Amino acid sequence: MFIFKTVAQLQNYLQQQRNQGKTIGFVPTMGALHAGHLSLIQMASQQTNCTVVSIFVNPTQFNEKDDFEKYPRPVERDMELLASHTGCNLLFLPDVAEVYPSGLPPQQPFDLGEVALPMEGKSRPGHFNGVAQVVNRLLNIVQPTALFMGQKDFQQVAVVRRLLALTNSTVRLVACPTLREPNGLAMSSRNERLTPHERQMAGVIYEALQWAAQQFNNPECLPQQVQRYCIEQLNGVEGMHTEYFEIVDAQFLQPLVLWQTQTPTVACVAVRFGAVRLIDNVLIN
Numbered sequence: 001m002f003i004f005k006t007v008a009q010l011q012n013y014l015q016q017q018r019n020q021g022k023t024i025g026f027v028p029t030m031g032a033l034h035a036g037h038l039s040l041i042q043m044a045s046q047q048t049n050c051t052v053v054s055i056f057v058n059p060t061q062f063n064e065k066d067d068f069e070k071y072p073r074p075v076e077r078d079m080e081l082l083a084s085h086t087g088c089n090l091l092f093l094p095d096v097a098e099v100y101p102s103g104l105p106p107q108q109p110f111d112l113g114e115v116a117l118p119m120e121g122k123s124r125p126g127h128f129n130g131v132a133q134v135v136n137r138l139l140n141i142v143q144p145t146a147l148f149m150g151q152k153d154f155q156q157v158a159v160v161r162r163l164l165a166l167t168n169s170t171v172r173l174v175a176c177p178t179l180r181e182p183n184g185l186a187m188s189s190r191n192e193r194l195t196p197h198e199r200q201m202a203g204v205i206y207e208a209l210q211w212a213a214q215q216f217n218n219p220e221c222l223p224q225q226v227q228r229y230c231i232e233q234l235n236g237v238e239g240m241h242t243e244y245f246e247i248v249d250a251q252f253l254q255p256l257v258l259w260q261t262q263t264p265t266v267a268c269v270a271v272r273f274g275a276v277r278l279i280d281n282v283l284i285n
Contacts, residue, residue: 026144032189045087061130
């Protein structure tokens with residue numbers, strides 16, 4: 001595995017790979033890697049010839065300074081994990097000055113449309129513009145054939161799909177299934193900040209999502225009723241507060257009033273558990 005910290009080193013190596021006719025798979029991360037990230041890398045290595053993983057904690061997508069400062073950064077452990085995982089060919093490990101050589105820029109106002117407005121967009125104003133900004137920058141640096149992202153961040157995937165359309169990008173976006181801990185908790189770097197007790201109790205989030213999915217097309221339990229019940233159940237866990245629980249169409253992320261059998265549907269949730277914010281989702285149909 002090669003490790004590059006500068007754009008020039010990275011681009012020089014990748015150009016050599018392209019000259020040999022190789023395709024480039026890209027897995028952008030913020031580090032604190034876990035099995036979910038490794039599944040993205042495995043998918044990339046199966047579908048492309050050269051897999052690039054980046055670790056960069058992007059300051060422009062954090063709404064809360066405390067969240068940015070406390071975000072886990074076990075870089076040495078991450079490097080060891082990637083070195084032992086045969087799917088990763090290259091690790092890009094830039095600092096902020098390398099990604100933003102002119103200093104932190106003001107957020108570029110991408111027209112991300114309605115997919116960026118509800119749920120995370122409402123709870124974290126400006127977050128998705130920060131995401132679009134860094135993804136656009138990293139894509140310009142790496143110039144991959146395909147981009148691999150986790151389905152756990154369902155709305156983020158929708159936003160990046162919109163970004164690719166806005167920029168007329170030819171990059172293929174691959175959304176990979178969510179990996180879960182034994183109790184159903186979606187794997188996330190933020191899980192490291194949970195206490196052992198909180199980590200076990202957080203399985204209730206997936207239980208609520210599963211129950212919501214089971215109510216699909218139930219005429220006696222409409223989407224808004226499902227939403228209210230799940231919020232009550234989650235808020236009943238000591239230390240847990242639900243920011244949102246929404247049942248939306250999977251394309252535009254607009255709330256459903258009635259079940260629609262012909263409309264792909266997803267249930268999305270965000271909670272604060274202690275000091276940690278967790279998100280998850282399940283596709284319903």
